[in-house]
Amino acid sequence: MAMGGILVLIGYLIGVAFFSNAYAGLILALVIWFIMNLVAYFAGDSILLGISKAKKITHDDHPRLFNVVEEMKIASGLEYMPSVYIIDTPAMNAFATGRNPKNASVAITAGLLQKLNRDELQGVIAHEMAHIKNRDVLLMSLCSVLLGTIVILAWYASRIMIYGAILGGGRSRRSGGGGGQGQIIIFIVAIALMIIAPILAYLIYFAISRKREYLADASAAQYTRYPEGLASALEKLSQSTHKLETANNATASMFIINPLKRSERAAADLSSTHPPISERIRILRSMAGGASFYDYNTAYSAVHSGKSVMGAASLTGAAPVSIRGASAAAVAAEPEPTRIERARETSNVLWKYSKHKLVNCQCGTKLRVPPNYRHSNIKCPHCGRINTIPHS
Amino acid sequence: MDCPVCKGPMVIVERSGIEVDYSPDCKGVWFDSGELELLLESMELDETGFTTDELMALDEARTNEKKRRCPICRTKMKKLIIGKTPEVLIDACHKGHGLWFDGGELGQVIRQLLDTEPASGGKQNRVISFLGEVFKASD
Amino acid sequence: MAWYFYLIIVLAVVLVLFLLFTYNGLIRVRNQMKNAWAQIDVQLKRRHDLIPNLVETAKGYMTHERETFESITKARNLAQKAVGTGVGAQSKAEGELSSVLSKLLMVVENYPDLKANTNFLALQEELSSTENKIGFSRQFYNDSVMGYNNKIQMFPSNVIAGMFGFKTGEFFEIEVAAERAVPKVSF
Structure with missing residues (x-):
């Protein structure tokens, strides 16, 4: 988003230099901004997966991961199977991308894949699948276009108003009288607009992003019928010390946890794309009654002193949904591989793709x-x- | 990954499920922190003695040996001495990416280990003797 | 023209639109339900295909479980015959199969050699994942049936559903003893 600002500056300079007109620059900046977002929208997944050093895998490369993705695809009722990627880094994170469910991908880092057991993996993949199902990638790129446009327009509007005020002030001095006060008010309003509008836009963007995270957590609980899986995965994620180096601001909102911030600070709540992990864990763990949206909302209200995350429409007509036991107690109990076995499973895929x-x-x-x-x-x-x- | 000493390609050696990077030319060994964690866990030891903070709190060893660069982040590593009889001079990445054991040093350790009781002493010695066991025929 | 003429036209248009949207809505949820059912079928078939392989691999190691193998093969054949005989009959046959399978997988622990066989481990991963997939597709199917039945039974869509003869969907319940209660293992 900082790029938006630089873009405006460039557009403005070009506009002034070539067309001797700031408005031409404004239009130019908006057009470039729009094209950039179109590219991000249509090729964003391949760019993101490219910079993240992701390797696309098949069923035979890592059967457990592939099966879990397939299970969650079925549970979410998605029609298309997303592509599955492993990112070669010891950092712990996962993300979903793709402009629509047909062209979607889920990616998980090698570090995370090694650390999670099957139930936890299922929770994480369910969360990502919910992002795909809820079309959050589309929503967040639309929000980012809007946010960028607001930033650009605010910058221009304030600039024009300041010039207007300065020029007007010059005129009013000549004619004398009380016009100067009016100019000062305009000047102050302009500066306030310049500062407040982008901040407000950012805050709204972050608020939407956080709400979608809660919704994805709720959906994950509903798909897996086992909120503890995601809760315990988030707990492991919060203990991670590695930072994901290829993440940047533009892609942050699609990760399962915010890849840019290592520590949790409650003070930074408003300016974060993700809710604090401890809070997400607390909500998931207080879902005692069941695994439906209604239960998640109740748990959220309990944690947030009565507030609600979801609209009433998504809560009505919901049947009671019970939580299942951990998969070790399920019908076909599968021996859970040890951590070393999981580490080797994952590194074997990466060695294969790096042609060792x-x-x-x-x-x-x-x-x-x-x-x-x-x-x-x-x-x-x-x-x-x-x-x-x-x-x- | 390239060897931080001789710049040659590193071969991955897997034993008891633990992967260690090994330079066939200069016999140096890179122990990635993630694999070290796995080894300690499989030995049912916690990570104390090997956390980045603890390693960085140790005094820089006085030596004329050239500074090595971490093969992952390419920053200069810190010279440290770990273990007691045998003592080993190692290089540790400041960012906690892993530990580097020079070829010659490991050879000494192995020769010393042949005389002493393996896996005796502290946690650091158990890790050193694991490496000694893996690279028994390294010279 | 009189004002009530316009009123009648407006009412007629509203009625036609209501009919159209409700009917299409019903068709949509019914198709979703049918798709969900097809998804279960795919997974059940996959399980039927996996079982002979699993039995073949495990037989060599699990010499004391001859009876279990026989009951699994029998249950599998019955379940395969039940394909297409309706939700109720199929649920019952698959439930039988699930419960005999769980008996086998519970005693795998006693055969360390079998647990070290990579082929068996791969089959076990496939089978347990297929079990999960059956579970999740059943979950999604039942959710779809619930949504569909609600539409059929609730006013005003129930009027349209009655007119065009929409029938309520049937839930798919696999009755497995092990799922209800924690199994007792006696030595």
Whole structure:
């Protein structure tokens, strides 16, 4: 969004320099801003996934992740299966992208994938699936266009009013009299407008973003029928010390937790795209009665002294929805892989996509040789055997 | 990933489910902090002794050895001494990306370990002896 | 012309629009329900396909579970025959299958060799995920049935539903003993 401001400046300078007219600059800035947003809208997912070093995976690369995404696709009633990506970073986060459900993707970082058990993974994926189902990507890009336009217009309007005031002030001095007071008022109004309008626009943008996060949490609870899964995943996320380096302001609102801020500060509430994690966990954990929107809203009210997150329309006609047990108690109990097994599952996918060759030494050591390794054989550092490297 | 010492490609060595990066040319070893965490957890140890804060609080070891750069963030690492008999001079990333063990140092450790009882002593020694075990035939 | 003439025209237009929207709305929820049902069918079929593979792999290791295997194969064949016989009959057959399967998967713990078999582990992941998918598609189907039935029974859409003969949807309930109560394991 800071880009919007720079853009206006450039547009303004171009306008003044080439057309000797600030209005031309305004129009130019708005047009460029609009085109940028169109590009972001249509190619945003590929740009985002490109800068995030994401690898698209298939079912065989990571069956558990792929199956969980499929399960949540079914639970949410989405018609299309989103693409699944793993991002090669130890930081912990996940996001959804895509302008409509047909072209959607979900991405999860390797760090997060390693740390979550199946129930937690399901919660996180359900949250992302809710963003897709609720069309939050579209909504937030529309909001961002509006916000940018407001920032640009406020900047221009105030500029014009200030010039008007200065010029007018010059005139009024010549004619004498009390006109000067009026100019000062206009001047103050202009400065106030310049400062307040963008701030207000930002606050509204952040408020909408936070509301969509709550809604996605509520949907996740409804899809999985197990709010504890997401709650415990959020708890693990909040303990993470790694920062996601490829995140920037424009993409922040689509992540499961705000990737830009490491610590939680209640004071920063208004200027954050995400609600504080501790609060989200508290709401999910107080959903004792059931897993429907109604139950989430009740839990939210309990935490927020009576306020409500959802409109009445989304709450009526809801049938009671019960919470299920943890998946260990479900019908086909699957042994939960250990953390080391999960870490290897995830890194194996990444080694495969970075074209490392696997050498299984007889002593049980596994060697992964990068593509730029020049020799045709390698000595095992554990047992000293010389192993030949297989050809692709 | 490239070796911070000889700039050659690093090979990934996996043993007991733990991955360690190894430079086949200079025998140096990079222990990523995420893998270190996994190792400590599998040994049922907590992370104390290896948290970034604790490592950074240690005194910079006096040595003439050249400063190494972290292979992940490329910033200069801090020289530290960890473990007791054998003591090992290592490089630790300020941002907590991981630990670097020079080829020669690890060789010494392994020779010392052959004399002493493995896995005795503190947490740091257990990690060092794990590496010693993995890279038994590294020289 | 008299004022009531216009009134009649307005009322007629409103009535036609009401009819049109309600009818289309009913069709939409009914299609959603049918799609949801098709989704369950896909997952049930997937389970029927997975079971013979699982049984084949596990047989070599689980030498003491011959009876369990026989009952699984039997239940699977019955469930496969029940495909297309209606929601009620199919629910019952699938419920049987789920409960015998859970019996088998509960004793897997006693066979460490089997648990180390990567092929079996992959099959188990597929089967348990398929179970989840059946559960989630059932959940979505039942939600859809609820929405559809509400429309059929509530005024004013119930009038249109009656006129065009919309019938209420049937819930899909898999009765599994293990789902209701925590199973007792005796040694």
